[in-house]
Amino acid sequence: MNDTLYTSFLLVAAVFLALGFLIMTFRILVGPNSLDRMIGLDGFIAMLQCALAVYICWTLDTTIANAMLVIALLGFISSISVARFRKRDGN
Known part of the structure; x- marks a missing residue:
């Protein structure tokens, strides 16, 4: 594969990941309840792993x-702990 084409694909992936980070940050900050914030944090962790994978491909x-x-392990443990000990909002 051509190096310029490879770098272009990785740059496009990095731009989409940056946009995704902004959207997930908005979801974490503005989420109407704690479960929406946790889903945003899970998405943020998944995109962080994707960003690190793009970095590995780049360098x-x-x-x-x-x-x-x-x-990945910290994200899994945090999701399980929130799901286990979550109480309803507004109580």
Whole structure:
């Protein structure tokens, strides 16, 4: 594959991820209840992993793979803990 084309695809992916980060940040800050905020945080964590994967593709440096694993585990644990101990809003 041509290097310019490869870089262009990665740049387009990075731009879409940046837009997604803005949308998810809005959802986290403005969400009408705590469950919407948690869903926004899950989306944010998933997009952070995608952004790190794009960074790995861009630099061809795989040392961040361990950080991706830690982020995935923390996101999973936080989702499970919120789902387990969540109370209804407004009570």
